[in-house]
Amino acid sequence: MEKELELTILMPCLNEAETIETCIKKAKKSLEENNINGEVLIADNGSTDGSQEIATKNGARVINVPLKGYGSALIEGTKQAYGKYIIMGDADDSYDFSNIMPYVEKLREGYELVMGNRFKGGIEKGAMPWSHKYIGTPVLSFIGRLFYKSKIGDFNCGMRGYKRDAILKLDLKTTGMEYASEQIVQATLNGLKIAEVPTTLKKDGRSRPPHLKSFKDGWRHLKFLLMYSPKWLFLFPGIILMLMGLIGTIAFIFGDVHISSVVLSINSRLYFGAMFVVGFQIIIFSLFAKVYAINSGMHPKGDKFTNILQKITLEKGLVLGIILTLIGIGLSIYAIIIWKNQSFGNLNPLDVMPITINAVYLIIVGIQMAFASFILGILNIEYKK
Numbered sequence: 001m002e003k004e005l006e007l008t009i010l011m012p013c014l015n016e017a018e019t020i021e022t023c024i025k026k027a028k029k030s031l032e033e034n035n036i037n038g039e040v041l042i043a044d045n046g047s048t049d050g051s052q053e054i055a056t057k058n059g060a061r062v063i064n065v066p067l068k069g070y071g072s073a074l075i076e077g078t079k080q081a082y083g084k085y086i087i088m089g090d091a092d093d094s095y096d097f098s099n100i101m102p103y104v105e106k107l108r109e110g111y112e113l114v115m116g117n118r119f120k121g122g123i124e125k126g127a128m129p130w131s132h133k134y135i136g137t138p139v140l141s142f143i144g145r146l147f148y149k150s151k152i153g154d155f156n157c158g159m160r161g162y163k164r165d166a167i168l169k170l171d172l173k174t175t176g177m178e179y180a181s182e183q184i185v186q187a188t189l190n191g192l193k194i195a196e197v198p199t200t201l202k203k204d205g206r207s208r209p210p211h212l213k214s215f216k217d218g219w220r221h222l223k224f225l226l227m228y229s230p231k232w233l234f235l236f237p238g239i240i241l242m243l244m245g246l247i248g249t250i251a252f253i254f255g256d257v258h259i260s261s262v263v264l265s266i267n268s269r270l271y272f273g274a275m276f277v278v279g280f281q282i283i284i285f286s287l288f289a290k291v292y293a294i295n296s297g298m299h300p301k302g303d304k305f306t307n308i309l310q311k312i313t314l315e316k317g318l319v320l321g322i323i324l325t326l327i328g329i330g331l332s333i334y335a336i337i338i339w340k341n342q343s344f345g346n347l348n349p350l351d352v353m354p355i356t357i358n359a360v361y362l363i364i365v366g367i368q369m370a371f372a373s374f375i376l377g378i379l380n381i382e383y384k385k
Helices: 020-033 051-057 070-080 101-108 130-148 164-170 179-189 214-227 230-251 266-296 304-311 314-341 349-383
Strands: 005-013 038-044 061-064 083-088 113-117 160-163 194-198 257-259 262-264
Touching: 005 020, 005 070, 020 038, 020 051, 038 051, 038 070, 051 061, 061 070, 070 083, 070 164, 070 179, 083 101, 083 164, 101 113, 101 160, 101 194, 113 179, 130 179, 130 214, 130 230, 160 164, 160 179, 164 179, 179 194, 179 214, 214 230, 230 266, 266 349, 314 349
Parallel strands: 005 038, 005 083, 038 061, 113 194
Antiparallel strands: 083 160, 113 160, 257 262
8 A cells, every 4th residue: 555544535446437527526625625634535336428528627636346236345445445434425426525524433432334324314315215214224223134134224325434444354255235235234244333423414426327227236135144144044944844843743643633624634634744854954954055155254253052053062963963873774674573463454544654753853964963074074174173
């Protein structure tokens, strides 16, 4: 880095010739009026409309980012910024670069990520499609708060400030619009000090359609939030299914279940058993995903789930898997004895299937547990280094 300034105002850019001059002028004026030693940096993502020349002419520094994507532009822009702090915002004149001080003040107080909240600051009529305002952004923000215990009210706000070194240490990876969610998620998981300030959103100044694709980019955000949370994607659904299957199976211990005029019998046993097995499989997936997330740096070490993983040894899982399998085999032998007593002839399904159903599911779960223990052992070789 050639020099260090207090602040970089970073704008990702792709064909923003209509608005980039206005954004740069507002940003430079803010720096001057507030006596901030800073710069305006344009991370250009391959513009073909002369945006780069306009930016340079208006006193901004321009870097070229060959790898396409909103996240790519911001990641590279953050790396090449001269500022100790960075305020990022779109170059379409929808965010107010003349009002940067709420962000700067929070950064100076020691916060490492300062999020804007458009719902608190005000959204101009026509600035946000109704589907984004009332469905997409509120739903994604709710999921983000639920999954990651975040207090952020507007996960998708494009104007935010952050301490450059703190964000670089997170080693963010996503190249598309989901970068906005990754930044918050990783900052939360890694214990960064986060604040939120009201910000405004107005209708952008472009005559062309926005780069944002509602369904595609919304799905990328949702997919990211799910994939980064093995607990919500795998563990909780698995536990619910497994408990439903277990409760259903126990209910049949003393025979068929009668609910008013409805009789639940063999077919119901099959479905409850399947719930138990599928739930168990999904829980195994959560363990695999969590270990991978820790080893790859997606999740930091040290939470409660990590401590549990450390106590799950190959030997414990293998022994338990063998025990369950042997119980299943024992039940199968008992069913064969019943069959033998019938001279290996036709059997009444109601006499033997309650035994064989449980036997088969115990064998399946036991074998899965044994082999899953080996997979966890392999993953933990790296994890325990």
